[in-house]
Amino acid sequence: MAMEESVFLDTPLASPYNNRIRPLLDVIDELRYFKLMQEDLNPPTIVVIGDQSSVVSANEKTLADEIIVATEKIAGKGQGVCATPVTVNVKKQGLPYLTMVDLPGIIPVPEDIYQQVSNIIMDYIKPKETIILNVLSAGVDFSTCESIRMSKQVDNTGTRTLAVVTKADKSPEGLLDKVRNNDVKVGLGYICVINRIGDESYEQARSKEALLFETHQHLSQIDKSIVGIPALAKKLVNIQETIMKNYSVGSIVDRSSTFGKLFDEYSEELQHHADCSSTFRKLVDEYSKELQHHDDIGKDFLVDEIDKLKDARTFGPPNFLSRQVFMSLVEEKVKTISEVPSKFIEKFWNYVESVCVSVLMSHFRDHPQLLSSIKREVQNLVEKTKQHSFGWVNNIVTMEKHSNYTTYPEYMETWKKLMAYQDEFMKILTDDSREKWNVQIDGLGEIDIGHLRGLEGYVLEAFDMKMRLIAYWEIIVKRLINYTVNHCLHSANESITSSREGWQRMLESSVAEHKERLETSMEVLERSKNVVNDLIEKFGK
Known part of the structure; x- marks a missing residue:
């Protein structure tokens, strides 16, 4: 059970704590009141980890009973552990306090x-603002302690880990070498203490502790600056002073720089997805096939062309290739695929959004507050760009319906290639000796033309019209694929740039939104800085 304690020390240390720690803790409380943690600025916290707790003395029995009652109320009797903290406030008139989080003892079983x-x-212990107070027993091998192993997972260099060695009087031999050699790399150093026994008062315990570290054969060799509870108190004060000095709104600038680098990495990976993604290539292939699928050449070959030529016969002389007829055929053909480009646009931007969210999660997972805002900004941008793409592609489809111009040389090449089959086509169609009238045209396959017998007066013109339509349709398909894909890639690249700009606007908006509250918080931080400077000037660094 995690437990946050407010511990009041007895009279001998009251003055140092009142003068040094109490003001800092008051400031921290004020900072928490202003909710700076919502800005990803976390005031320093001391977290105690180690083996199972020591047996409490007769003076602390009532406190222990209260903790047990509260624990069972939250976690249930005999149910194990629970992450819900128990807050214990121990008060005594005129004495100082120290706020810390005392975590459960590490036990190997069950x-x-x-x-x-x-x-x-x-x-x-994971937050970088946390000071890890690692409690070790003097008689154990520090390198094998589970608490050391865990603290190294989050603080490998030991820069925020302080070791408190208890029961120094029980295993005094070799203790000096342990703390001096520092094989486990505790960056904030060691403090060696002696536990209270039985009904000893605080004064008795501290006097006994001071005497042992002064006179004991082995304990007296340990540097006096790292022995005793008073040394521990001073060490904690110094640590908190250092953190408070560095604790400022200026860290927002540093974080902004870090987030900028993260966003560059995000943009680079997003660009890589756009350029190299097999999923994107698959989307394009499916788009192309769906456009081609609507080109059903063999069904009722030339019937539509002949019908439209008959209807348009009054508008021109015989054998006149009517542009009006051709445009009408093109419009009807384009209508059959008018929804295909929009479906591709929908699939493409859904894919882009999924990639954006995936990449964001991988790069910003350690910054949940920023991640939420950026994710929302990116999703809004994708949706806005998608709607723009729908409008753009609808204009392209409309243009293809009402125009028939191209400079592609493939158009004439394809038309001439197809028209080369016209003589063979007419020869088969007029052959009365046949039972079946099928013609083979390269690229179109075998086509049944028996239904055209008796319509020879329109067939030649209709054949020419059909071949022109087929040649021009290939150009339309190419244009739709190229224009749509290039538009999507360009828009995706633009969205990356816009995402960064949107993120910057979001950050600026966030700063403006919280400006007044941050200014208030800065005043508190300035007060904290002044307190620390006064303390340093008074007591030394």
């Missing part, structure tokens, strides 16, 4: 309890 405790501990 396995499920060990894992639950480990998860709780890791959640508390």
Whole structure:
């Protein structure tokens, strides 16, 4: 069970704590009041980890009973551990306090309890603002301690880990070498202390502790600056002073720079997806096939062309290739595929959004507050760009319906190639000796033309019209594919740039939105800085 304690020390340390720690903790409380943690600025927290707790003395029995009652109320009797903290406030008139989080002791069995405790501990010691107070027994090998192993997972260099060595009087031999050699790389150093025994008062315990570290054969060799509870108090004060000095709104600038680099990485990976994605290539292939699928050449070959030529016969002389007829055929043909480009646009931007969210999650998962805002900004941008793409592609489709111009040389090449089959086509169509009238045209396959017998007066003109339509349709398909794909790629690239600009606008908006509250917080931080400077000037660094 995680427990946040407000611990009041006895009279001998009251003055140093009142003068040094109390003002800092007051400031921290004020900072928390202003909810700076919502700005991803976390005031320093001291978290205690180690083996199972020591047996409490007769003076602390009532406190222990209260903790047990509260624990059972939250976690249930005999149910194991629970991540919900128990807050204990111990007060005594005129004495100072120290706020810290005392985590459950690390026990090896049973396995499920060990894992639950480990998860709780890791959640508390992971934040970079946390000071890890690692409690070690003097008689154990520090390098094998589970608490050391866990703290190294989140603080490998030990820059925010302080070790408190308890029961120094029980295993004094070799203790000096342990703390001096620092094989486990505890960056903030060691403090060696002696536990209270039985009904000893605080004054008795501290006097006994001071005497042992002064006179004991082995303990007296340890540097006086790292022994005793008073040294621990001073160490904690110094640590908090250092953190508070560096704790400023200026860190927002540093974080902004970091987020800028993260966003560059995000943009680069997003660009890589757009350029190299097999999913995108598959979308284009499917788009192309669907456009081609609507080109059903063999069904009722030339019937539509002949019908339209008959209807248009009054508008021109015989054998006149009517542009009006051709445009009417093109419009009807384009109508059959008018929804295909829009479907491609929908699939493409859905794909882009999924990639954006996936990449964002991988690069910004450690910044949940920023991630939420950027994700929302990117999704809004994708939706806006998608709607623009729908409008753009609808204009392209409309243009193809009402125009028939091209400079592509493939048009004439394809038309001439197809017209080369006209003589063979007419020869088969007029052959009365046949039972079946099928013609083979390269690229179109075998076509049944028996239904055209008796319509020879329109067939030649209709054949020419059909071949021109087929040649021009190939150009339309190419244009739709090229224009649509290029538009999507260009828009995706633009969205990357716009995403960065949107993120910058979002950050600026966030700063403006919280400006007044941040200014208030800065005043508190300035007060904190002044307190720290006064303390340093008074007591030294």
